[in-house]
Amino acid sequence: MSSRDAQLIAKERGVDLVEIAPNADPPVVKIIDWGKYQYQKMKEQAKNRKKAREKQSELKTMKFGLKISDNDLNIKVRKINNFIAGGDRVKVMIVLKGREMAHKELANDLLDKVLAALGDSVIVEGKPNFAGRNLSVGIRKK
Numbered sequence: 001m002s003s004r005d006a007q008l009i010a011k012e013r014g015v016d017l018v019e020i021a022p023n024a025d026p027p028v029v030k031i032i033d034w035g036k037y038q039y040q041k042m043k044e045q046a047k048n049r050k051k052a053r054e055k056q057s058e059l060k061t062m063k064f065g066l067k068i069s070d071n072d073l074n075i076k077v078r079k080i081n082n083f084i085a086g087g088d089r090v091k092v093m094i095v096l097k098g099r100e101m102a103h104k105e106l107a108n109d110l111l112d113k114v115l116a117a118l119g120d121s122v123i124v125e126g127k128p129n130f131a132g133r134n135l136s137v138g139i140r141k142k
Helices: 004-013 032-054 070-085 099-102 102-119
Strands: 016-021 028-032 059-066 089-095 122-130 134-140
Touching: 004 016, 004 028, 016 032, 028 032, 028 134, 059 070, 070 099, 070 102, 070 134, 089 102, 099 102, 099 134
Parallel strands: 059 089
Antiparallel strands: 016 028, 089 134, 122 134
Protein backbone atom coordinates (compact mmCIF):
# COMPACT_ATOMS: atom_id res chain seq x y z
CA MET A 1 0.00 0.00 0.00
CA SER A 2 1.15 3.54 -0.52
CA SER A 3 2.72 5.49 2.32
CA ARG A 4 -0.08 8.07 2.12
CA ASP A 5 -2.77 5.37 2.65
CA ALA A 6 -0.81 3.88 5.54
CA GLN A 7 -0.51 7.30 7.21
CA LEU A 8 -4.25 7.87 6.89
CA ILE A 9 -5.11 4.45 8.39
CA ALA A 10 -2.69 5.04 11.28
CA LYS A 11 -4.19 8.47 11.96
CA GLU A 12 -7.75 7.03 11.93
CA ARG A 13 -6.85 4.31 14.44
CA GLY A 14 -4.88 6.72 16.65
CA VAL A 15 -1.68 4.69 16.40
CA ASP A 16 1.76 5.22 14.87
CA LEU A 17 3.36 4.25 11.58
CA VAL A 18 6.76 2.70 12.46
CA GLU A 19 9.50 1.91 9.96
CA ILE A 20 10.71 -1.66 10.64
CA ALA A 21 13.15 -2.34 7.75
CA PRO A 22 14.41 0.92 6.22
CA ASN A 23 16.94 -0.80 3.91
CA ALA A 24 14.35 -3.00 2.19
CA ASP A 25 13.00 -2.06 -1.23
CA PRO A 26 10.34 -0.70 -0.66
CA PRO A 27 10.86 0.15 3.07
CA VAL A 28 8.74 -1.95 5.45
CA VAL A 29 6.53 -0.15 7.98
CA LYS A 30 4.03 -1.31 10.60
CA ILE A 31 0.93 0.32 12.00
CA ILE A 32 1.34 -0.10 15.79
CA ASP A 33 0.98 1.72 19.08
CA TRP A 34 4.55 2.93 19.63
CA GLY A 35 4.31 3.14 23.43
CA LYS A 36 2.96 -0.40 23.71
CA TYR A 37 5.64 -1.65 21.30
CA GLN A 38 8.42 -0.04 23.33
CA TYR A 39 6.99 -1.43 26.59
CA GLN A 40 6.86 -4.98 25.21
CA LYS A 41 10.37 -4.66 23.82
CA MET A 42 11.68 -3.43 27.19
CA LYS A 43 9.98 -6.32 29.02
CA GLU A 44 11.46 -8.86 26.60
CA GLN A 45 14.97 -7.43 27.06
CA ALA A 46 14.61 -7.58 30.86
CA LYS A 47 13.47 -11.21 30.61
CA ASN A 48 16.47 -12.08 28.42
CA ARG A 49 18.87 -10.38 30.86
CA LYS A 50 17.35 -12.32 33.74
CA LYS A 51 17.74 -15.63 31.88
CA ALA A 52 21.36 -14.80 31.03
CA ARG A 53 22.08 -13.99 34.68
CA GLU A 54 20.53 -17.27 35.82
CA LYS A 55 22.68 -19.30 33.45
CA GLN A 56 25.95 -17.78 34.66
CA SER A 57 27.66 -19.89 37.25
CA GLU A 58 28.64 -18.05 40.37
CA LEU A 59 31.68 -18.55 42.53
CA LYS A 60 30.52 -19.57 45.99
CA THR A 61 32.89 -19.64 48.97
CA MET A 62 32.72 -22.14 51.81
CA LYS A 63 34.97 -21.45 54.81
CA PHE A 64 36.18 -24.06 57.26
CA GLY A 65 38.05 -23.65 60.53
CA LEU A 66 40.53 -26.22 61.80
CA LYS A 67 38.41 -26.99 64.86
CA ILE A 68 35.29 -27.95 62.89
CA SER A 69 33.29 -30.91 64.20
CA ASP A 70 32.37 -33.86 62.00
CA ASN A 71 28.68 -32.94 61.92
CA ASP A 72 29.39 -29.34 60.88
CA LEU A 73 31.79 -30.64 58.25
CA ASN A 74 29.12 -32.95 56.83
CA ILE A 75 26.58 -30.11 56.67
CA LYS A 76 29.02 -27.85 54.81
CA VAL A 77 29.93 -30.68 52.41
CA ARG A 78 26.21 -31.19 51.71
CA LYS A 79 25.87 -27.45 50.95
CA ILE A 80 28.87 -27.61 48.61
CA ASN A 81 27.24 -30.54 46.79
CA ASN A 82 24.04 -28.48 46.39
CA PHE A 83 26.01 -25.53 44.97
CA ILE A 84 27.85 -27.78 42.52
CA ALA A 85 24.62 -29.52 41.48
CA GLY A 86 23.21 -26.06 40.72
CA GLY A 87 26.09 -25.39 38.33
CA ASP A 88 28.10 -23.06 40.57
CA ARG A 89 31.81 -23.21 41.20
CA VAL A 90 32.90 -23.39 44.83
CA LYS A 91 36.01 -22.05 46.51
CA VAL A 92 36.84 -24.16 49.57
CA MET A 93 38.76 -22.08 52.08
CA ILE A 94 40.45 -23.31 55.27
CA VAL A 95 40.95 -20.35 57.62
CA LEU A 96 43.78 -20.51 60.14
CA LYS A 97 43.61 -18.37 63.30
CA GLY A 98 46.33 -17.41 65.74
CA ARG A 99 48.78 -20.18 66.51
CA GLU A 100 47.12 -22.52 64.01
CA MET A 101 49.51 -20.99 61.46
CA ALA A 102 52.27 -23.14 62.95
CA HIS A 103 50.37 -26.28 61.87
CA LYS A 104 49.70 -25.81 58.17
CA GLU A 105 49.78 -29.57 57.67
CA LEU A 106 46.51 -29.79 59.65
CA ALA A 107 44.90 -27.46 57.11
CA ASN A 108 46.08 -29.71 54.28
CA ASP A 109 44.67 -32.74 56.12
CA LEU A 110 41.30 -31.02 56.58
CA LEU A 111 41.22 -30.06 52.91
CA ASP A 112 41.95 -33.66 51.93
CA LYS A 113 39.13 -34.77 54.23
CA VAL A 114 36.68 -32.33 52.59
CA LEU A 115 37.68 -33.39 49.08
CA ALA A 116 37.36 -37.07 50.05
CA ALA A 117 33.87 -36.39 51.43
CA LEU A 118 32.89 -34.73 48.13
CA GLY A 119 33.98 -37.83 46.25
CA ASP A 120 34.58 -38.18 42.53
CA SER A 121 31.72 -35.89 41.52
CA VAL A 122 33.97 -32.80 41.54
CA ILE A 123 37.02 -31.56 39.69
CA VAL A 124 39.69 -29.68 41.63
CA GLU A 125 40.80 -26.57 39.74
CA GLY A 126 44.50 -26.12 40.28
CA LYS A 127 46.39 -27.02 43.39
CA PRO A 128 45.68 -25.73 46.90
CA ASN A 129 47.53 -22.53 47.74
CA PHE A 130 48.16 -20.54 50.88
CA ALA A 131 47.30 -16.85 50.72
CA GLY A 132 48.02 -15.25 54.06
CA ARG A 133 46.10 -17.22 56.67
CA ASN A 134 43.92 -19.07 54.16
CA LEU A 135 44.39 -22.33 52.29
CA SER A 136 42.04 -22.38 49.31
CA VAL A 137 41.20 -24.42 46.25
CA GLY A 138 38.50 -24.13 43.59
CA ILE A 139 36.20 -26.99 42.67
CA ARG A 140 33.53 -27.48 40.03
CA LYS A 141 31.15 -30.09 38.67
CA LYS A 142 32.64 -33.03 36.81
